Amino acid sequence: MDNNLAKTLGAAAVAVAITGCASIANQSAMDTERRLSAAGFQMKLADTPEKMARLKTMTERKIVPTTMDGRTVFVYADATSCKCVYVGSEANYQAYQRLSIQQNMVNEQRATAEAAQASEMNWNAWGAWPRPMWY
Template sequence: MMKLRWTTILLALSASILIAGCSTPVERANEKNDLLAAAGFHIVPVTTDQQRLQLETLPANRVVQKVKDGKVIFLYADPYSCGCLYIGDENAWDNYKREQIQQRVLNQESMNAQMNENAAWNWNMWGPGWWAY
């Protein structure tokens, strides 16, 4: 019985990892972009060559901190998905970090629900098979 439970848990974890690994870098960037926008970051499209050159000086798809007129500003360069720059203040950054934590909690709850559902599955009624070994 204990072996069956661990096998089920390992199968659930493997499936979750495979599903998470199937998302492309662009899909992950889009999810991050959505969180940034929801947190209050302003989206500035790159429209000139000068903007594009300056955007390329920032690390792609990473938040960096800069200081402008004595105020901390957070920048997120997305040259691949939207070709834009996300700009936020400390309030937007705090909102973004809070949204990230909430998203992790939701993802964990979803994974827990899947694992509980898998643990409740009765493999015994399906007879011996490759999963029993």
């Protein structure tokens, strides 16, 4: 009986971990797609079975340079969330790179500010804290 309980709890923990990872990946894809749109990439939905089949053969969630009509374009395919393709020029790609750098800087500044705020909090002034139940 205990073995079945352990197996069930283990399976539940794995399911939660997988769901969490998928959620993080989807959020990351949505952030990328927002930046692609802001940079001028054009989005096309895979709205037919033929387009969806083609989309599934493309590199997933990665910007890939390719040649279209004799010029270089950049393609981002997402068959999982938006079921779409983003296509942009060299100028669009450069704008995307700038936006990504700016976002990274904002994220780093936010993390630094949060760390500074946490370190400034004098937790000892609050007195003793009860230990969590698992101690």
